[in-house]
Amino acid sequence: MKGGYFYGLCKSAQISKMTMRKNTKLFLHLKKWLEKAVLDYSMIAEGDRVLIGVSGGADSYALLDLLDSQMIFVPRFSFVAVNIDMGFDKEFVAYRELEKYFQEHQYPHVMEKTDIGLLSHSDFNRKNPCFLCSRLRRKRIFEIADEKGCNKIAFAHHRDDIIETLLINMFYGREISTMMPNQSIFGGKLHIIRPFAYLREELIKKFSRERQFPMVKNACPSSENSKRIFVKQLLNDLQRHNPDIRQNIFKAMSHVKPDYLPGLPKK
């Protein structure tokens, strides 16, 4: 069993794992930017124990793979992977696939079967399944982090997720906010970190195809018609007119000029 880069693995296992993986140009590019984001936002400190959320989608497999690589500047840490099954698939195909992957790679992991997805789509909650779903899933992840002694939780949200969330919160929530690369919660007892904060979604997807992760399709009935899909399509349309639009929006979040925002009326 291991956690962090190669903690606890015997030498031959380390070598076989290293040779199995190809450090392609894309891998090195993603790792470089992941490390930069981790350092820029002080996401990981020496001795941290990180719970890594793995849904079975491309992004989360990529996060686990990259965080399990030898890094130059990021301090040593240990990790546990976690998957919360939402209960959509009665055959548990994705669940079993993921469990096999964790075992084959000797990743310490926690897998939990829940009915969070079904509950969130029940008659009493038809209007906003995502809200309840995210809330319940997150609550359980916090509990598991506590049970496993983790002080950080890593999610695979990338640069495009951060941009889309900004727009979703403006369009539907009437506020200017988004996901933070490093967010302190419970008075600093726990941190949510997003090591992919600088990474573009299309490159992560490309990397996932390159690595041939056993990805599973999201079985959630709301996954195809969410506000996020709408905003993503809108950005794709805008990008045809301005190829830099996503990068510009991301950069704009670091150039906020409160003096040029109306804010609240004085009276």
Ligand code: SF4
């Ligand atoms: S799309 Fe489905 S799985 Fe994702 S948050 Fe919404 S309800 Fe939950």
